[in-house]
Each structure stands twice: as C-alpha cells, then as structure tokens.
Amino acid sequence: MTTTPKTTLPEEFSTYTREIMGEQRWTRFAEAMGEEPPVSVRLNPMKFRSDSMALPAEEDEPVEWCREGRYLKERPMFTLDPLLHAGAYYVQEAASMYITQVIRDHAPADRPLMVLDLCAAPGGKSTAMRSVLPEGSLLMTNEPMRPRANILMENIQKFGHPDVIVTNNYAIDYQRSRLQFDVILADVPCSGEGMFRKDEGAIREWSVANVKKCAALQREIITDIMPCLRDGGLLVYSTCTYNKQEDEENVDFICSEWQMEKLSERHFIPGETRSEGLYMAALRQTGSDASQQTTISMLDSSAxxxxxxxxxxxxxxxxxxxxxxxxxxxxxxxxxxxxxxxxxxxxxxxxxxxxxxxxxxxxxxxxxxxxxxxxxxxxxxxxPSECLALSTAFNPEAFATAELNRDTAIAYLRREPIQLPPDTPRGFVAVGYQGLNLGFVKNLGNRTNNLFPQEWRIRMQNDA
Structure with missing residues (x-):
C-alpha cells in the first residue's frame, strides 16, 4: 500500500526520497508528515533549577540524545514566559540537540578547546555546544547574514556564558584571519527538506536544481573553512536534508579531499525519531598539512x-x-x-x-x-549592559536588585515603566524573576527608566 503524506510534497522529492529510504521507512515518514511537530526545549544547565523552576507547559519525556532536552505535551505561549527571556531554557527542535552527544562522544574533554560554529543563527546549536565544552574553552559563533547575526547575538547573551565571541563573516574571512580551531561545526545552508512539516515555504522553494546548488555551495563553504581546522581536529557537518548529494556524497568528498575519518553519522527522520529531519556527521582530520598549522603566534610574527x-x-x-x-x-x-x-x-x-x-x-x-x-x-x-545582567559572571553585590512578579516582569520585558518597592535604592537596579536577572532599570525614586533593549522587547499584547 502506498502512503501519501497529508503535506503535499514535490513529486520529484517524493520519488527520490522513497527510493533512498525504502518503502517501510517512507511509509512511516509519510504518516508522520501528517502529524503535529513535537515541541521540545533544552534547559540551560547554568541557569535552570529543576527544584524551583517550572517550564511553561507540562513535561512529556526527556530527549534521549540530549541530557538537557525535554519534550512538552503542548506548545505554550513561550513569548510570555519571563524564564525564556532570562535564558533559563531554549526552544529547540529535538534533532538539533544531537550536537551535545557528538561533542561529548568525539571532542577532547581534558583541555580547553577553541571551537567555531560557522553558520550559527539563531544560536540553538551554539548554546547547546557551549553547555558541554570543557571548562576554559572559547566558542566563536558566526553568522554571515546581518539580521540573523543580530538574533544570534541576542540568544548568546541570554544564554549567559562569558566565553563566547559572535562574528558576522563568511568562511573565507575566517580563512584569511588564520585563526585555528580544535572543533568546527558547519551546519551549512541546505535545501531544507527536513523542515517540510514545519515550514511550507521550504516546500515551495524546493527543486532538484536547488538541491544541486546547495550541494555545490556546501562544498565551497567547507573548502573555505578547512584551513582553519587544526591537524587532528573535529569537523561536524550538518544539514536539515535527506538527500545524498547534500549529505553522504558531500561527506565522502570531504573525507577524500582532506584525509578525514568518519567517526559517526546519523539521519533523523520524522516517523523514526521524535523530531524533524536532520543529518549530522562527525569527521576527524587524520592527515598532516603544514600549510594548515598557522597559529596566532605565527600570525603575529609574520605581520x-x-x-x-x-x-x-x-x-x-x-x-x-x-x-x-x-x-x-x-x-x-x-x-x-x-x-x-x-x-x-x-x-x-x-x-x-x-x-x-x-x-x-x-x-x-x-x-x-x-x-x-x-x-x-x-x-x-x-x-550597564543587558548582557552584564544576563551573564553568569554577574556580581550580584555590585548593584541593588529587585525581584519581580510575573506581571511586572512581563511589563518590564515590554519595555514599559515599572514600579519598584519604595525602599529600593536609587540608581541602577538589576531586576529579576525567580532568581534570574532580566536586565536593568534606573531608579529615579518616583519613577524608573526601563533599560531593556528596544529591539528585544515583547510586542505581543494579549496575555493568553
């Protein structure tokens, strides 16, 4: 029996994908495409306290490949939860959390690492990686498109780790910088097949020609960034697609061109995994190329x-x-x-x-x-900056603080004036919710100046 998904898929996609999946897997996939996407969040281990904090909807079960991942039984109004804005958790598609297992399985754990997330917006995989890197590591997280880089920067600041640098560059710029990394995540732009259930726009934009175009672009990006991977370094290659051109064939190309060993690979497919579509492969560089051993000290000496x-x-x-x-x-x-x-x-x-x-x-x-x-x-x-208030390195003794209830916290996040207790000292005050900072106000006595960033404010007015 042939199963047709409720979501109308491009005919050429269906024919090819049924062929590579096989009839049984395709049947499960097609059935899942008519189901509601699962809702999942990832807890911030630096901020979320399970004994005193609750998620905005009832938990269902853990995400099996991520210790911090949780499925929810329904999709709540995340925007109106102050804990989201405080960085206590991140709303993330479950398959994307797999990066935490890849890092735990394959990245060195006995020393600080220098890590790059090359195509990082909106920041889910970056914050996931940052939460499992060895102490003392540095994460550089990059997004070439400026509007998306702004979103990345916001999410990185809310996460709160002090050892992150956010950049707005292309892979070739990193090559020219001559910076070197122990781990590079290349979650490359792709044809978006894995997002078909959640994004009808991805279906409209899909074509065989676009698959070929994306596969070529992915190879170009990898070619530009490979000189930045240290000898013996870990490359994590990721797409949200099912086709072999963008996935297995590109990984074979990388292994052949740069003497890489494939350590692991996994496809996430709706109907088989409780997630959207994702492909992720971990590759280790085994060859030695002197041209790729440029370090910062060499960069300084050759200036x-x-x-x-x-x-x-x-x-x-x-x-x-x-x-x-x-x-x-x-x-x-x-x-x-x-x-x-x-x-x-x-x-x-x-x-x-x-x-x-x-x-x-x-x-x-x-x-x-x-x-x-x-x-x-x-x-x-x-x-004082919003980032300072949200940072896990914030010194709570440096400023007066005020704990807000939920309604006042929402008013603050809408950038509305809020009233503080009458005994609150004048000057800059860090305001928080359930023990986590949200940001600053300047207390003038009879009123406050709300310092929450204009571009971050909640625009939703209904409190449903």
Whole structure:
C-alpha cells in the first residue's frame, strides 16, 4: 500500500526520497508528515533549577540524545514566559540537540578547546555546544547574514556564558584571519527538506536544481573553512536534508579531499525519531598539512611593519579608553581573570587567556559581541549592559536588585515603566524573576527608566 503524506510534497522529492529510504521507512515518514511537530526545549544547565523552576507547559519525556532536552505535551505561549527571556531554557527542535552527544562522544574533554560554529543563527546549536565544552574553552559563533547575526547575538547573551565571541563573516574571512580551531561545526545552508512539516515555504522553494546548488555551495563553504581546522581536529557537518548529494556524497568528498575519518553519522527522520529531519556527521582530520598549522603566534610574527604599527596604535587607544572603566571590574565575579577592553563604544570583559584571539578577531573579522558586555558611556554615567545582567559572571553585590512578579516582569520585558518597592535604592537596579536577572532599570525614586533593549522587547499584547 502506498502512503501519501497529508503535506503535499514535490513529486520529484517524493520519488527520490522513497527510493533512498525504502518503502517501510517512507511509509512511516509519510504518516508522520501528517502529524503535529513535537515541541521540545533544552534547559540551560547554568541557569535552570529543576527544584524551583517550572517550564511553561507540562513535561512529556526527556530527549534521549540530549541530557538537557525535554519534550512538552503542548506548545505554550513561550513569548510570555519571563524564564525564556532570562535564558533559563531554549526552544529547540529535538534533532538539533544531537550536537551535545557528538561533542561529548568525539571532542577532547581534558583541555580547553577553541571551537567555531560557522553558520550559527539563531544560536540553538551554539548554546547547546557551549553547555558541554570543557571548562576554559572559547566558542566563536558566526553568522554571515546581518539580521540573523543580530538574533544570534541576542540568544548568546541570554544564554549567559562569558566565553563566547559572535562574528558576522563568511568562511573565507575566517580563512584569511588564520585563526585555528580544535572543533568546527558547519551546519551549512541546505535545501531544507527536513523542515517540510514545519515550514511550507521550504516546500515551495524546493527543486532538484536547488538541491544541486546547495550541494555545490556546501562544498565551497567547507573548502573555505578547512584551513582553519587544526591537524587532528573535529569537523561536524550538518544539514536539515535527506538527500545524498547534500549529505553522504558531500561527506565522502570531504573525507577524500582532506584525509578525514568518519567517526559517526546519523539521519533523523520524522516517523523514526521524535523530531524533524536532520543529518549530522562527525569527521576527524587524520592527515598532516603544514600549510594548515598557522597559529596566532605565527600570525603575529609574520605581520608586516605597517600591521604592527597599526596594532600598537589600536592597543594604545583601547588602553587609554579603558582607564575610566576600571571600576567596572567589580561588576563581574572572578574579575582577575578578565581583561577589560572596548568593542566600538562599548566596554567588554574578555577572559585573559583568550585576549590574543579577541585582538586578532577585532583586526580581521566583524566582531558583534565578545565576552561580557559591561556597559556604554553616556555623559558622566556608564549605562550597564543587558548582557552584564544576563551573564553568569554577574556580581550580584555590585548593584541593588529587585525581584519581580510575573506581571511586572512581563511589563518590564515590554519595555514599559515599572514600579519598584519604595525602599529600593536609587540608581541602577538589576531586576529579576525567580532568581534570574532580566536586565536593568534606573531608579529615579518616583519613577524608573526601563533599560531593556528596544529591539528585544515583547510586542505581543494579549496575555493568553
């Protein structure tokens, strides 16, 4: 018996995919395409406290391939849950959480790693990876498209880990930077077959020609980024497709071109897994190519005299600008481990062990966020940043704090004026919900200035 999915799929897709899946698997897949997509979230292990916090809908069961993953029995109004905005959890498709198992299985766990998520927006896999990397590791997370990079930056800041740099570049820019990574995740742009159940637009845009175009683009991206992978490094290649051109054939191409060993691969298919469609393969570099062993120290030693002079002038300017901000070191815990510098007009704290990487990124890449954004000067004040409040390195003794109930928290997140208890000290106050910071207000006594970022505010007005 032939099963036809309720979602109308392109004929050429159906013919090809039935052939590679086989009739039994195709039947299960076709039936699942008529079902509601599962709802899943991933808990932030740095923030979510199971003994005192609740998710906005009843939990169903754990996600088997991710310790922090949970299925929910229904889809709630996530936007109106302050814990989402505080970074306590992240709404993520379950298959995408598989990156945590890949990192746990194949990445070194005995030393700090330098990791790149190359095509990272909106940030689900980045925050998932960050939660399982060895202590002291640095994650650089990148998105080429500026509007999507803004979303990535927001989600990274809400997650709250201080050792992340966000950039807005293409793979070739990273190659030119000569930065080197122990792990690279390339969740490459694809034809989107795995999203057909959730996104009708993906169905409309699908074509055989687009599959071929995507497969070629994926090879181009990998070719551009491979010089950044250290010898013996781990490459994780991922798509949300089922076809062999974008998946197995591209992995075979990578293994052949760069002497890579395939450590694992997995297809997630609706009907077989409680998820949308995803393909992920882990590859280890086994060959040695001297041209790929460029390190930061080699980059510094090979710089031209002009480059060195510009770098010295830039560092002198940054040190001069930071002199007025040394007081901000008290705003973060463990401040002796951080170097305070500038990113545009903003003050940021970057862990000292990664300061050379930050300086190189600032010189060679478009850095949007780095470390802990502390604040921005305005007149005689330094306005503390939302990122500071959300960071797990925030020092709660540095500012007055106020705990908000749910209604007041929602008003704050809508960027409305809120009323604080009358005994709240004047000045900058960190406001929170269930023990997690949401951001800052400036308490003027008879009123408050809401400092929640305009671009992040809740626009939904109904409280259903």
């Amino acid at each position: 031209t005299k002009k480059d060195k002079k510009q770098k010295r002038r830039g560092k002198a300017s940054a040190e001069q600008a930071v002199k007025g901000a040394k007081e901000m070191s008290g705003w973060i815990k463990g401040n002796e481990d951080f170097s305070i510098t500038t990113l545009g007009q903003r003050f940021v704290a970057v862990r000292k062990q990664w300061r050379n990487v930050y300086d190189t990124a600032m010189e060679k890449l478009r850095v949007m966020h780095a470390g802990i954004e502390l604040g921005e000067p305005k007149g005689k004040d330094i306005i």
